Amino acid sequence: MQSVTQRLANPTRFMELSGRLLPWVSGAAALIIGYGLYLSFFVAPPDYQQGETVRIMFIHVPCAWLAMWGYGLIAISAFGLLVFRHPLADVSAKAAAPLGAAFTFLALVTGSLWGRPTWGTYWVWDARLTSVLILFFLYLGLIALRSSIEDETVASKLTAVLALVGIVMLPIIKFSVEWGNTLHQPSSVLKIGGPTIDPSILTPLLVMALGFTVLFIAMHLKAMRNEILRRRVKALQLAEVERVQAGHLAAAE
Amino acid sequence: MDLGPHAAFIWASYGILVAVLAGLIAWLVLDGRMLERRLADFAARGITRRSAAKPSNPQS
Numbered sequence: 001m002q003s004v005t006q007r008l009a010n011p012t013r014f015m016e017l018s019g020r021l022l023p024w025v026s027g028a029a030a031l032i033i034g035y036g037l038y039l040s041f042f043v044a045p046p047d048y049q050q051g052e053t054v055r056i057m058f059i060h061v062p063c064a065w066l067a068m069w070g071y072g073l074i075a076i077s078a079f080g081l082l083v084f085r086h087p088l089a090d091v092s093a094k095a096a097a098p099l100g101a102a103f104t105f106l107a108l109v110t111g112s113l114w115g116r117p118t119w120g121t122y123w124v125w126d127a128r129l130t131s132v133l134i135l136f137f138l139y140l141g142l143i144a145l146r147s148s149i150e151d152e153t154v155a156s157k158l159t160a161v162l163a164l165v166g167i168v169m170l171p172i173i174k175f176s177v178e179w180g181n182t183l184h185q186p187s188s189v190l191k192i193g194g195p196t197i198d199p200s201i202l203t204p205l206l207v208m209a210l211g212f213t214v215l216f217i218a219m220h221l222k223a224m225r226n227e228i229l230r231r232r233v234k235a236l237q238l239a240e241v242e243r244v245q246a247g248h249l250a251a252a253e
Numbered sequence: 254m255d256l257g258p259h260a261a262f263i264w265a266s267y268g269i270l271v272a273v274l275a276g277l278i279a280w281l282v283l284d285g286r287m288l289e290r291r292l293a294d295f296a297a298r299g300i301t302r303r304s305a306a307k308p309s310n311p312q313s
Contacts, residue, residue: 219278236300
């Protein structure tokens with residue numbers, strides 16, 4: 001009896017399954033985000049302190065969560081590669097890196113645009129903002145390290161090691177708002193004792209977070225499919241070169 | 254829709270989000286199409302993967 005991960009370890013089987021799933025996941029993401037936008041702009045009231053700028057929270061917080069969860073996914077994939085040698089683990093890690101970097105970038109930019117009217121400044125070098133900026137550079141480092149090494153096997157192992165080392169950033173980001181002086185508000189959704197946000201604002205936030213998460217899953221599936229296709233193209237290019245070389249050798253003899 | 258005196262910050266946030274996500278989705282779709290075209294080109298020239306050529310062999 002094979003486990004789900006063992007059955008999905010076959011790239012061909014993964015391509016078949018993901019090909020069937022992708023339209024449904026993409027459609028679900030579009031519907032949930034559409035509903036979330038409706039709630040965000042037409043149902044949620046202005047915040048009693050922040051006014052209309054609270055609507056930036058509906059995109060900033062999901063982006064920030066996905067920035068961290070994306071890195072968690074890369075770290076789990078890296079662990080799967082180094083420990084279990086799962087054939088799709090490296091494909092998953094490589095596919096998630098640009099997506100995680102994009103969501104981290106969006107968290108930084110939307111946070112900055114939210115900070116100006118709320119705090120009076122676009123940026124402060126406090127623990128939360130600085131640690132998220134470091135996470136963004138870590139993503140870029142993973143992408144740069146992989147693309148700088150031609151040997152795919154060596155590149156995958158080195159980036160996996162860096163990804164596992166970098167996971168230390170996740171608790172630093174999570175607890176940075178509690179460890180020092182910061183303009184950033186403390187956790188108000190994922191906290192012991194439950195959320196402290198009013199349901200009229202919490203509901204659109206959670207719907208948007210769900211929609212963005214499903215969108216991330218859809219994009220990750222598509223990026224993994226592309227990576228598998230890229231590796232097939234590379235293998236065929238090598239096979240073609242070998243065939244041509246064999247032909248030249250045969251002609252020379 | 255009146256978003257108050259800070260409407261520009263709200264619209265800028267959503268605008269940048271849409272631009273980045275649209276760019277990502279377009280990159281993923283176009284990259285996938287380009288790779289499928291290249292694989293089809295190899296297949297047209299008779300160069301195929303062993304596993305694709307022998308679907309009956311579960312070990313390949």
